[in-house]
Amino acid sequence: MREGQQVIIDNVRIFDGERLLGCGSVEFADGLITRVMADPASRASATSSTSTSASTEVIDGAGMTLLPGLIDAHTHVFGAESNLEMALAFGVTTELDMFMGPPDATRALCAAAGERADLADLRSAGLLASAPGGHPGVTMPDLPTVAGPEQADAFVAARQAEGAHFIKIMVEDGAHHGMSLPALDRATVTALAEAARRRGLLTVAHVAALWSARLALDSGVDMLTHLPLEATLDDAFVSRAAEERRAVIPTLVMLEMSTPKMARSAHTGRSLADDPQIAGHLPEHARTAIAEGHEGLCIEPASPGQHFAHALSSVLSLHRAGVPVLAGTDANYRPDRACPVVHGAGLHAELALLVAAGLTPAEALTAATSAPAAHFGLADRGVIAPGRRADLVLVQGDPTKDIRRTRSIEAIWRGGVRFDRAAYGKRAAAS
Secondary structure (H helix, E strand, O other): OOOOOEEEEEEEEEEOOOOEEEEEEEEEEOOEEEEEEOOHHHHHHHHHHOOOOOOOEEEEOOOEEEEEOEEEEEEOOOOOHHHHHHHHHOOEEEEEEOOOOOHHHHHHHHHHHHHOOOOOEEEEOOOOEOOOOOOOHHHOOOOOOOOOHHHHHHHHHHHHHHOOOOEEEEEOOOHHHOOOOOOOOHHHHHHHHHHHHHOOOOEEEEEOOHHHHHHHHHHOOOEEEOOOOOOOOOHHHHHHHHHOOOEEEOOHHHHHHHOOHHHOOOOOHHHHHHOHHHHOOOOHHHHHHHHHOOOOOOOOOOOOOOOHHHHHHHHHHHHHHOOOEOOOOOEOOEOOEOOOOOOOHHHHHHHHHHHHHOOOHHHHHHHOOHHHHHHOOOOOOOOOOOOOEOOEEEEEOOOOOOHHHHHOEEEEEEOOEEOOHHHHHHHHHHO
16 A cells, blocks of 8 residues: 555445444545445445545455454564564454563564564563562573562563563463472562552463462452463452453463363364465464474473363353453464464464354454453554554454454455565465
C-alpha cells in the first residue's frame, strides 16, 4: 500500500474483536481504519458518499472474514527479528514478550518493530524478577535478582528506566524443571506488585503450580500466566480471581506439549507441522522443532500427576466466572533453539485449544484481539473501528463457526501495509 492510498475491503464478514457484525465494508488509509459499515442501510448511504480514486484499492471479501490483527499475549522473542517476521506471516501483528535482554537490544528491537511494517509490533517486560539462585537466574549469573521486599522498588524502577512495558515476576521453585530452587516469597512478590502499580506498570506472574498461583493471587499481581497441571483451580480461587478482576494467560499450547504424549489433547500443537496451511509458511527448522523439539517446555515431561485436562478445566471455570482469558503461547522458539511452540503459528493452536476448553470460537478470537489489547493498555488496536490501527487479517470462511479457519489466511495488513505473505513463504521454503 502506498502512502495515502485508500483500501476498501467490501462484501466481507466482519468480526470486530468482540462480536460478529455481519457482512459489510471496511475502509482504511494512512495506517488507520476510516470507516466500518456493517448494515445494509449504512452501506447504501456510504456508497453514494464515499469518494474513491484511481489509486483506491477495492478488495472483494465475499466468502471471507476480516479480523483484527492477532495479539499473542505471551512470547519470548530472544532478540530475533526473524521471530517477529514469522509471527506476522501468521496474522500475529503484535507480540507481548515476557523476558528479553540485554536492555539496549530489547529497546532497539521494540523500536524497530514499531517502525517496520514487515515485523509484528513488540512490547516487552525486559528483564524479569526472580530469586537469587532461582529460575532462570541459576543459569544466568548476570541476571538481576530480587533478594527481598526491600529490593523490589529499585528493581522495578530500573526496569522502567530500561523501557520495560510491564513487569514479569517468576513465582517458580524449579520443580517442573526437575530442580529444587529458591523462589520469591509472598512479601517480595507483593512488594514488586505494589512498586509496579505506583509506577503505572502491570505485573504478570509466572505460575506453574497450585502453590505459586495462590501466592501470586495473594500478592496482588495483575495477571497470571500458565496454569497448574497437578489439579484444576478450585472454586474459591476462581471466584476470588473474578472478584479481584485478575486476568489469566493460560499458554495452553505450551502446557499441552509439555505433558506426556498419552496425556495430551487431541488438538495437539504438534499437528501444526502436518497442517499444509501452517507448514507451507514455515522454515524447515521450525517445522522440525514443532514435530520433534523439546527445548523450552515449561514442565518436566517425566513429572508424575501432570494432566493437561486440569488446565483445560481451569480455563473453562475461569471463563465462566468472568475472568478474562487472554491468548498467549509462551513461544520460546528461535532458529537455534528447537522449541516446539513457534511464533505466529503457535497462536492458531492456542485458539483451537481455547475452543477445546469450552470457549466459543468467537470468544477465543476475542481472547486474541480485543481482550489483550484492553488489558495491556493497547488502546489503538485489537478492534475493527474507525481510528484504530489498520492491523487486519483476512481469512477464508467463518472462524466464528470453525476456529481452524484462522489458518486460511488470504491477506495481512500491519499498520495499513499489506504483508507479502507469498514472498515470505518462498523465503521460508528456501531456508
